[in-house]
Amino acid sequence: MVEAMVKKPIVKALEGDKAVTEAIRQINPDVMAAYPVTPQTEIVMEFAELVAEGLVDTEYIRVESEHAAMSSCIGAASAGARAMTATCGPGLALMWETLWVTSGLRCPIVMAVVNRSLSAPLNILTDQTDMMGSRDSGWVQIYAENHQEVYDNFIQAVRIAEHPDVMLPIMCGHAGFVLGHTLGRVEVLPDEVVRKFVGEYKPLYSILDIEHPKTIGAYDHWDYFFEHRRQLFEAINNVLRVIPEIAQEYGKISGRYYGLVESYRLDDAEVAILIIGSGAGACREAVDAMRQKGVKAGMLKVRCFRPFPADEIVKALKGKKAVAAMDRCECFGGEGGPLFIEACSAFFNRGLPMKMIDYFYGLGGRDTVPSEFCDIFRELFQIAETDKIKPPLVRYLAVRE
Amino acid sequence: MAIKLKEISNQEEKIAPGHRACHGCPETIIVRQVLHAIMAMGKPVVTASPTGCLEVCTSPYPQTAWRVPWIHNAFENVSSTLAAVWTTYRHFIKLGKMEDRDIKFVVFGGDGATYDIGLQFISGVIERGQHIIYICLNNEAYMNTGIQRSAATPLGAWTTTSPVGKVIPGKTEHRKNMVGMMAANGAPYAAQAAPHAWRDLMTKVQKAASIEGPSYIDVISPCPRGWRFPTDETIYLSRLAVETCMWPLYEVEYGKYRITSRPTEKKPVIDYLKAQRRFEHLFLPENKHIIDEIQRKVDEDWERLQKLAEMD
Ligand SMILES: Cc1ncc(C[n+]2csc(CCOP(=O)(O)OP(=O)(O)O)c2C)c(N)n1
Ligand code: SF4
Ligand SMILES: [Mg+2]
Numbered sequence: 180m181v182e183a184m185v186k187k188p189i190v191k192a193l194e195g196d197k198a199v200t201e202a203i204r205q206i207n208p209d210v211m212a213a214y215p216v217t218p219q220t221e222i223v224m225e226f227a228e229l230v231a232e233g234l235v236d237t238e239y240i241r242v243e244s245e246h247a248a249m250s251s252c253i254g255a256a257s258a259g260a261r262a263m264t265a266t267c268g269p270g271l272a273l274m275w276e277t278l279w280v281t282s283g284l285r286c287p288i289v290m291a292v293v294n295r296s297l298s299a300p301l302n303i304l305t306d307q308t309d310m311m312g313s314r315d316s317g318w319v320q321i322y323a324e325n326h327q328e329v330y331d332n333f334i335q336a337v338r339i340a341e342h343p344d345v346m347l348p349i350m351c352g353h354a355g356f357v358l359g360h361t362l363g364r365v366e367v368l369p370d371e372v373v374r375k376f377v378g379e380y381k382p383l384y385s386i387l388d389i390e391h392p393k394t395i396g397a398y399d400h401w402d403y404f405f406e407h408r409r410q411l412f413e414a415i416n417n418v419l420r421v422i423p424e425i426a427q428e429y430g431k432i433s434g435r436y437y438g439l440v441e442s443y444r445l446d447d448a449e450v451a452i453l454i455i456g457s458g459a460g461a462c463r464e465a466v467d468a469m470r471q472k473g474v475k476a477g478m479l480k481v482r483c484f485r486p487f488p489a490d491e492i493v494k495a496l497k498g499k500k501a502v503a504a505m506d507r508c509e510c511f512g513g514e515g516g517p518l519f520i521e522a523c524s525a526f527f528n529r530g531l532p533m534k535m536i537d538y539f540y541g542l543g544g545r546d547t548v549p550s551e552f553c554d555i556f557r558e559l560f561q562i563a564e565t566d567k568i569k570p571p572l573v574r575y576l577a578v579r580e
Numbered sequence: 581m582a583i584k585l586k587e588i589s590n591q592e593e594k595i596a597p598g599h600r601a602c603h604g605c606p607e608t609i610i611v612r613q614v615l616h617a618i619m620a621m622g623k624p625v626v627t628a629s630p631t632g633c634l635e636v637c638t639s640p641y642p643q644t645a646w647r648v649p650w651i652h653n654a655f656e657n658v659s660s661t662l663a664a665v666w667t668t669y670r671h672f673i674k675l676g677k678m679e680d681r682d683i684k685f686v687v688f689g690g691d692g693a694t695y696d697i698g699l700q701f702i703s704g705v706i707e708r709g710q711h712i713i714y715i716c717l718n719n720e721a722y723m724n725t726g727i728q729r730s731a732a733t734p735l736g737a738w739t740t741t742s743p744v745g746k747v748i749p750g751k752t753e754h755r756k757n758m759v760g761m762m763a764a765n766g767a768p769y770a771a772q773a774a775p776h777a778w779r780d781l782m783t784k785v786q787k788a789a790s791i792e793g794p795s796y797i798d799v800i801s802p803c804p805r806g807w808r809f810p811t812d813e814t815i816y817l818s819r820l821a822v823e824t825c826m827w828p829l830y831e832v833e834y835g836k837y838r839i840t841s842r843p844t845e846k847k848p849v850i851d852y853l854k855a856q857r858r859f860e861h862l863f864l865p866e867n868k869h870i871i872d873e874i875q876r877k878v879d880e881d882w883e884r885l886q887k888l889a890e891m892d
Contacts, residue, residue, distance in 0.1 A: 209671055210664065238671045240664060243704035250657035250701070254628075254664030257651055260671065262664075280653055386649045387669055389624040389683065394644035396652035398636050 188366040195329045195358030196221035199291045202333040205373035209260035212240035212251035216270040217303045218355035219293040245270035249277040256286035259385035268295030271309040281348045282317025287340035288348040293355045296543045304544020305355040311508035319349040320485040322456040326363025329353045337377045338425045344417040354457035439488035441480045448477025450559035454505040455481045465552030476556045489525035500563035501534040507541045515573045540576035588616045599645035600637040604811030606801040607634045607717045617782035625684045630658035630693035633724045656697040663710035691718040691732035706765045706794045713788045714796045719803035727806040731756045736870040737858045744861045762796040763832040769795035771831035776818040800827045808857030824852040825882045837888035
């Protein structure tokens with residue numbers, strides 16, 4: 180399975196959405212079923228061109244809704260197809276019911292989610308409310324920071340989802356417009372390397388096996404339902420082991436190694452920002468700016484949010500004097516956003532103290548610039564010095580009050 | 581293809597006994613008729629059901645009544661689900677991964693899953709020409725969840741969401757013309773059938789299975805539980821529905837209407853209504869106008885159908 184690393188990389192300037200289409204083209208899945216929704220539309224349009232030009236063998240089901248897209252993927256996967264789709268915001272919300280069917284039926288479907296806010300008020304720009312809203316649906320969730328990661332994540336996602344110890348669907352998130360519609364430098368692997376890496380999908384069962392008829396999606400009563408859910412817990416937790424394994428293999432062919440989390444100038448940092456997705460770019464700059472002033476700031480980026488890499492997060496942040504979790508999603512009425520809540524509980528459950536605050540930021544496409552992250556670092560140092568968090572615990576970054 | 585009863589009775593039952601459907605349930609009768617018709621053609625089947633009576637009754641884990649492949653996804657999306665199975669099948673044949681055995685893909689869906697929540701999905705599948713045979717098990721209400729009204733519930737019928745009160749006497753709307761919609765949607769074959777007319781039903785299924793493209797067969801499914809009649813009268817009610825022209829047997833093939841079986845004598849709708857307690861309130865003097873309206877609509881529809889059938 181292990182490939183020699185590709186010597187001369189193919190470098191392309193790709194929009195984030197195009198990086199997804201490029202990955203799908205190379206993977207050449209059996210079935211793609213998708214429905215257009217801004218800002219994911221680039222993917223469905225470009226994929227249509229690939230199909231029209233005969234550049235993929237994929238059956239492209241141009242469905243009448245996102246619910247039908249996921250329903251089709253489930254049917255296709257049950258028939259033994261490698262099935263994919265792409266959506267965002269409202270489309271993901273419309274799919275919600277079937278997200279649970281997908282994981283419950285253990286269909287290893289790969290979905291690109293071009294993260295978008297949810298209405299109302301109507302907004303088509305990026306935040307992570309869509310994916311965070313479905314974080315408990317049994318899907319693996321990974322997020323990209325930049326164009327390269329959009330591409331790399333999507334290819335690895337196939338192997339993660341189809342791993343025999345996992346067999347679960349996976350969402351690959353990237354920021355709408357910010358990554359989706361902007362050009363970025365992407366090192367692309369040769370087609371044959373990608374095809375060899377993803378291999379052929381060998382399903383355990385197929386509804387097309389008429390000699391061995393299977394009942395798929397049976398009615399489950401109180402007497403078995405819970406056990407089936409328990410198996411799902413087990414499967415998704417295996418992902419914490421599988422992602423690094425696949426990443427190692429992918430690193431060997433690409434030279435790019437990924438983990439569940441990624442630290443940036445964190446080892447000797449006294450305070451840190453915990454963040455997911457494209458916002459990490461500006462945060463890195465802020466870290467550098469602080470460091471130039473001799474201030475020991477660092478960043479921890481969470482690549483995989485589901486399953487939650489609690490051990491890795493605690494290991495990376497243990498001993499820091501203060502941490503700010505950045506939540507780019509809405510979580511009305513909760514005690515902070517999902518990243519904050521789960522990171523707090525990771526420390527609490529290990530009996531470790533941690534001074535942590537939460538920032539909701541960047542909702543509905545609002546940009547967050549390095550100077551704002553610098554302000555947060557200053558705030559963290561104040562907490563570190565006084566050993567006290569001045570309320571509120573949960574804040575809103577750069578919002579008119 | 582002629583239906584030979586003797587041959588059919590020697591075929592294996594693909595839906596096992598011991599399922600949980602009520603006594604006198606029409607749904608499993610119809611499923612058997614459909615599966616036997618396709619088996620008689622020597623074709624394998626892959627089946628699917630949305631959420632509903634049939635799904636719950638035939639698949640209580642760890643048991644299953646299905647001896648053919650069967651999938652349930654959710655309530656509204658059975659069409660897309662099975663259509664994608666078909667698409668995958670064609671794909672695998674094209675890639676040489678699978679032999680073309682001319683598998684037939686059959687949906688068994690309730691009227692709620694078909695007329696209401698799943699309408700968009702079936703419409704999309706027909707527009708895309710994905711080749712499924714959609715059998716609607718039409719018991720004219722959401723039986724699985726306790727007899728709520730659907731768009732297939734006839735005017736005047738009592739259901740738990742169209743109850744009979746002091747002000748409102750049962751359902752206040754006529755039902756949808758689903759076969760007409762499916763034909764207009766571009767389904768090359770759409771038909772109405774009834775389980776008592778098993779030969780007619782099975783012939784229609786074989787026709788649907790022989791035609792290129794998606795097809796739709798709406799089968800009246802008299803439900804003792806929801807319609808309030810004795811459990812040994814299912815077939816009797818099916819016959820009365822046809823004899824009163826409440827449920828004419830016809831088909832639409834590439835837009836051409838054909839009445840496949842005419843009642844020898846068209847009975848008044850009262851005969852049908854009085855056999856079911858879901859209509860019992862209509863026999864109060866103040867509700868006579870509802871019976872008149874049902875009769876008027878049946879006559880009008882029957883006239884229209886005959887005219888459509890005369891057209892070339
Ligand atoms: C999205 C969704 N809405 C509602 C339901 C509840 N539900 C399950 S089955 C059903 C009615 C089924 O009626 P029908 O399709 O006519 O089948 P029948 O049980 O009458 O055979 C309803 C309302 C559901 N399962 N999913
Ligand atoms: S309620 Fe009606 S349709 Fe449902 S199982 Fe009973 S008889 Fe059959
Ligand atoms: Mg019904």
